[in-house]
Amino acid sequence: xxxxxxxxxxxxxxxxxxxxxxxxxxxxxxxxxxxxxxxxxxxxxxxxxxxxxxxxxxxxxxxxxxxxxxxxxxxxxxxxxxxxxxxxxxxxxxxxxxxxxxxxxxxxxxxxxxxxxxxxxxxxxxxxxxxxxxxxxxxxxxxxxxxxxxxxxxxxxxxxxxxxxxxxxxxxxxxxxxxxxxxxxxxxxxxxxxxxxxxxxxxxxxxxxxxxxxxxxxxxxxxxxxxxxxxxxxxxxxxxxxxxxx
Amino acid sequence: xxxxxxxxxxxxxxxxxxxxxxxxxxxxxxxxxxxxxxxxxxxxxxxxxxxxxxxxxxxxxxxxxxxxxxxxxxxxxxxxxxxxxxxxxxxxxxxxxxxxxxxxxxxxxxxxxxxxxxxxxxxxxxxxxxxxxxxxxxxxxxxxxxxxxxxxxxxxxxxxxxxxxxxxxxxxxxxxxxxxxxxxxxxxxxxxxxxxxxxxxxxxxxxxxxxxxxxxxxxxxxxxxxxxxxxxxxxxxxxxxxxxxxxxxxxxxxxxxxxxxxxxxxxxxxxxxxxxxxxxxxxxxxxxxxxxxxxxxxxxxxxxxxxxxxxxxxxxxxxxxxxxxxxxxxxxxxxxxxxxxxxxxxxx
Numbered sequence: 004x005x006x007x008x009x010x011x012x013x014x015x016x017x018x019x020x021x022x023x024x025x026x027x028x029x030x031x032x033x034x035x036x037x038x039x040x041x042x043x044x045x046x047x048x049x050x051x052x053x054x055x056x057x058x059x060x061x062x063x064x065x066x067x068x069x070x071x072x073x074x075x076x077x078x079x080x081x082x083x084x085x086x087x088x089x090x091x092x093x094x095x096x097x098x099x100x101x102x103x104x105x106x107x108x109x110x111x112x113x114x115x116x117x118x119x120x121x122x123x124x125x126x127x128x129x130x131x132x133x134x135x136x137x138x139x140x141x142x143x144x145x146x147x148x149x150x151x152x153x154x155x156x157x158x159x160x161x162x163x164x165x166x167x168x169x170x171x172x173x174x175x176x177x178x179x180x181x182x183x184x185x186x187x188x189x190x191x192x193x194x195x196x197x198x199x200x201x202x203x204x205x206x207x208x209x210x211x212x213x214x215x216x217x218x219x220x221x222x223x224x225x226x227x228x229x230x231x232x233x234x235x236x237x238x239x240x241x242x243x244x245x246x247x248x249x
Numbered sequence: 250x251x252x253x254x255x256x257x258x259x260x261x262x263x264x265x266x267x268x269x270x271x272x273x274x275x276x277x278x279x280x281x282x283x284x285x286x287x288x289x290x291x292x293x294x295x296x297x298x299x300x301x302x303x304x305x306x307x308x309x310x311x312x313x314x315x316x317x318x319x320x321x322x323x324x325x326x327x328x329x330x331x332x333x334x335x336x337x338x339x340x341x342x343x344x345x346x347x348x349x350x351x352x353x354x355x356x357x358x359x360x361x362x363x364x365x366x367x368x369x370x371x372x373x374x375x376x377x378x379x380x381x382x383x384x385x386x387x388x389x390x391x392x393x394x395x396x397x398x399x400x401x402x403x404x405x406x407x408x409x410x411x412x413x414x415x416x417x418x419x420x421x422x423x424x425x426x427x428x429x430x431x432x433x434x435x436x437x438x439x440x441x442x443x444x445x446x447x448x449x450x451x452x453x454x455x456x457x458x459x460x461x462x463x464x465x466x467x468x469x470x471x472x473x474x475x476x477x478x479x480x481x482x483x484x485x486x487x488x489x490x491x492x493x494x495x496x497x498x499x500x501x502x503x504x505x506x507x508x509x510x511x512x513x514x515x516x517x518x519x520x521x522x523x524x525x526x527x528x529x530x531x532x533x534x535x536x537x538x539x540x541x542x543x544x545x546x547x548x549x550x551x552x553x554x555x556x557x558x559x560x561x562x563x564x565x566x567x568x569x570x571x572x573x574x575x576x577x578x579x580x581x582x583x584x585x586x587x588x589x590x591x592x593x594x595x596x597x
Binding site (some may be wrong): 005006008009010013016020021080081084085086088089091092093094096097151 | 348350368369371374376378379381382383384385386387391394395396398400401423424439515541
C-alpha cells in the first residue's frame with residue numbers, strides 16, 4: 004500500500020514540476036481569463052454571470068488539457084524510453100501503477116481547479132454559493148476521466164512528436180469548437196452543430212449550468228459517459244494489439 | 250611472466266583469421282559442444298534448493314527467425330555468470346525471458362522455481378537493462394525512496410547510497426540532469442533497491458569509462474560477498490574472463506560453451522610449444538605418439554607441437570635431449586577463440 008501512495012505522490016510531483024503543465028494548465032487559462040473578462044467584453048449585460056461562466060470555461064479548459072496532454076505525452080515517453088518495460092520487472096503491478104497515475108492526475112486536477120477558482124475570486128470577485136463551488140468542482144473532476152481516457156489513447160502512440168502534435172491539435176480544436184474560448188452561440192452554425200456533440204462542450208456546459216443555479220443536462224452526462232466508454236474500449240483494444248506484436 | 254609476454258607477442262603477430270579457418274573452427278567447437286552439454290547435464294545435476302533460475306528447452310522465435318534455440322542451463326546460488334557472445338547472439342533475449350519480459354516460444358523458464366512474472370519473484374530480483382532512460386522530474390533521492398517502497402525488504406537507504414556512491418549534491422539533482430555515467434549509477438542503484446537475491450545486468454558497462462567500469466566490477470565483488478547471485482551479459486571477453494566464475498558462451502542463439510573461464514579456455518584454445526630443431530625431423534614427429542600431443546606441424550624451420558599440457562611436453566623435450574632452440578609456449582587465449590566467433594559474425 005505504501006508503494007501505491009509513494010507512486011501517487013511521485014506522479015503528482017512529476018506533473019507539478021513539468022513546465023508545460025504550469026504554462027498550459029495554470030498560466031494560460033488565468034491569462035485568458037483576465038483578457039476576456041477584464042480587457043475585452045467589458046460592456047456585457049450580465050457581467051457577473053459572464054465572469055462566472057468564463058471562469059468555468061477556463062477551468063474545464065485547463066483540466067481537459069492536463070488530462071489529454073500531460074498524461075498522453077508522458078505515457079508515450081515512458082514507453083519509448085523503456086521506462087514502462089522497466090516498471091514491469093518491479094513488484095509494483097501494472098494496475099497499481101495505472102491507478103497511481105490516475106490518482107496523481109486527479110490530485111493535480113484538484114490543485115488546478117482550486118488555483119483557477121481562486122484566481123476568479125481574486126480577479127473578478129466571483130462569488131458562488133458553497134454548493135455551486137463544490138458541485139462544479141465535483142463535476143469537473145468527474146468529467147476529467149473522459150479526457151484521461153482520451154489521454155491514454157494518445158499515450159498508445161509510438162512517437163513523442165506525433166503524440167505531442169496530435170494532442171495539441173486535438174486540445175485546441177476541442178476547446179474552440181466546444182465553446183471554451185468563446186461561447187458556442189457566437190460561433191458559425193456548422194461549428195455549433197458539431198460542437199454540441201463534442202465531449203468538451205458537454206464538459207463545459209455542465210459547469211455553465213451549475214453557476215446559473217441549474218443542474219448539468221442529462222445529455223451532458225450521457226455524452227461524456229459515452230465518450231469515456233468509447234475511449235477506454237479503444238485504448239484497451241490498441242494496447243492488447245500492441246502486446247501481441249511483442 | 251616471460252612466457253606469457255611472448256605468447257602475447259606471438260598472437261599479435263598472427264595474421265587475421267580467414268573465413269575458411271573460421272568455419273572450420275566453428276564446426277569443431279559445435280561438435281565439441283554437443284558432447285559436452287550432454288555430459289554437463291549428467292554430471293552437474295544441481296541441488297534443487299540452490300537453483301536460482303532454470304531454462305529448459307527454451308526457444309524464442311521472432312518473425313520466423315530463431316533468436317535463441319534450445320537453451321538448457323541453470324544458475325546456482327552465489328554464482329557470478331557471464332553470458333558472453335557477439336552482438337545478436339541472443340543474450341538480451343535470454344535475459345528478457347528470465348525477467349518475464351518475453352515469453353519463450355517453447356520450453357520453460359523458471360526463477361526461484363516459479364514463473365518469472367510472479368510477484369514473489371519480482372520482489373527478489375533486480376535488473377539493469379539496456380535502453381532504459383531514467384524517470385524524469387524527480388530527484389535521485391526521491392527515485393531511490395520510491396523504488397525502495399516497492400519492495401517488502403528494501404536495502405536501507407543509507408546503505409544504498411553508500412554502495413552506489415552518490416554524493417549529497419547528486420542526491421538532490423533531478424534525474425534527467427545527471428551525466429550519462431551518473432544515470433548508469435542510478436540504474437544500478439534501482440537494481441539494488443529491493444536488496445535482491447538475484448541480479449541481472451544486461452551489458453552493464455556499455456558507455457562507462459575505464460574508472461567507473463573498474464569501480465562497477467569492484468562493487469559486484471562486494472555483492473558477491475553478500476551472497477548475491479549475478480548474471481550479466483557482455484560482449485567484452487576480458488570482462489567475462491576477469492569477473493565471472495562461469496561463462497556461458499552464446500553464438501547464433503545457442504549455447505556453445507558453458508564452464509569456468511579456465512575450462513572454456515582449455516577446451517576452446519589450443520596450447521602449443523613451438524621451437525627450432527636441429528636434428529632428425531623424425532625425432533620431432535615421434536612426439537605425436539604421446540597422448541598429450543594432438544598435432545605436430547612443421548612450419549619452415551620451426552615446429553609447432555599442439556598439446557594439452559605444455560609443462561609435460563617441455564619436460565619430455567628436455568628428457569629426450571632434443572636439440573631445440575628458441576622455445577615459445579603458446580597458452581592459447583580465450584580471446585583467440587572468441588575472435589574466431591566474432592570474426593565470423595562480421596564476415597556475414
